[in-house]
Structure formats: structure tokens, C-alpha cells
Amino acid sequence: MKAKILKREEGFTLIQLVVAVGIILLLAAVSIPFLTKHTKNARVSAIADNVYNVKTALNAALTRSNINLKDENGDFDYLDDLVNAAVISKRPSFPSCSLWYVRRSDDGNGKYAYYIEIDVSNCPDQVQDDMTYFDEKMDDADGDTGGVRT
Structure with missing residues (x-):
């Protein structure tokens, strides 16, 4: 027998x-908040890079022409004029739901100040929160004044 x-x-x-499974x-639960923060910082950093590029292009155009920019089409936006003059290759498109403008304020004595306006009113809440965070960290924390207005 076997x-x-x-x-x-x-x-x-x-x-x-x-x-x-409990350990995982x-x-x-511990790592997700850290990843979320780093993702937000990356998005805000991309916005800051775009702002820096537009400011650099604007300064180059003003230095090269040694005069104030002319609003060729009367839309009170000088960013399209920078694109048309090949000072900047294209309008910034990040975040994709935003609209970027370069505006000019006049002091009444023929002197102008240029600022970047980023319209995020049609963007999701997360993008608007990112812009508020950007404004607090990079600008004067007032969405209606400063070098960047949201």
C-alpha cells in the first residue's frame, strides 16, 4: 500500500x-497630502515661469523700442502686440482655462505702468485657489493691484 x-x-x-492592506x-493617508502640496507647487511654479517670460518679453520690447507700446487693435491688451512683433512666440496658455493680458495704466503725465492680468473667472475652483496662492506668494496678495492681477 502506498x-x-x-x-x-x-x-x-x-x-x-x-x-x-492596513499598512498600505x-x-x-500620510503621503497624499504631501503629494497634493507638491502638485500645487508645480502648477504655481508653471504660472510663475509664464509670468517671468511675459515680463522679460515686455521689458525687452520696451527697451528695444525705447517708447511705450502701441495698442494696434484697440483692445487694451498689449500681449497680442508682443506676439505680433515676435517678441514672444505665443500667448501663455497655462492654466488652459485662463486668459492672459498685458494691460497698461496711465498716471496722467504720459508715464505708463504695464502689468499682467490673468483672468481665471471661467476656471475650476482649484485653479482659482492656485492663483490666489500665487498672488499671495509672488505679488502683493491683492488681486486688483501689483504686477500680476487675477
Whole structure:
């Protein structure tokens, strides 16, 4: 007669699986806020890069022409004139729902100040929160004044 040899099945017990899933959930709960913060910082950094590029192009155009920019089409936006003059290759498009403008304020004595206006009124709340954060960190924290207006 042949004896049957029972093989021991190896695997994880239910308790071991529950503990492993619990540890994974705990790690996820701890790491998600950090990842979210870094993602927000990356988006705000991309906006800051676009602002820097537009400011650099504007300063180059003003230095090169040594005069104030002319609003060729009368729309009170000088960004399209910078694009048409090939000072900047294209209008910024990040965030994709935003509209970018270069506006000019007049002091009444023939002196002008240029500022960047970013319209995010048609954007989701997350983008508007990013712009508020950007305004607080990079500008004067007032959406209606400063070098960048939202």
C-alpha cells in the first residue's frame, strides 16, 4: 500500500492580508497630502515661469523700442502686440482655462505702468485657489493691484 503524502499549502493568512492592506492604507493617508502640496507647487511654479517670460518679453520690447507700446487693435491688451512683433512666440496658455493680458495704466503725465492680468473667472475652483496662492506668494496678495492681477 502506498501512503499519501500531504503537501502543505503555503500562502498568507487572512490576518496577514488585513494587516498588509492596513499598512498600505496608512501610508497612502500620510503621503497624499504631501503629494497634493507638491502638485500645487508645480502648477504655481508653471504660472510663475509664464509670468517671468511675459515680463522679460515686455521689458525687452520696451527697451528695444525705447517708447511705450502701441495698442494696434484697440483692445487694451498689449500681449497680442508682443506676439505680433515676435517678441514672444505665443500667448501663455497655462492654466488652459485662463486668459492672459498685458494691460497698461496711465498716471496722467504720459508715464505708463504695464502689468499682467490673468483672468481665471471661467476656471475650476482649484485653479482659482492656485492663483490666489500665487498672488499671495509672488505679488502683493491683492488681486486688483501689483504686477500680476487675477
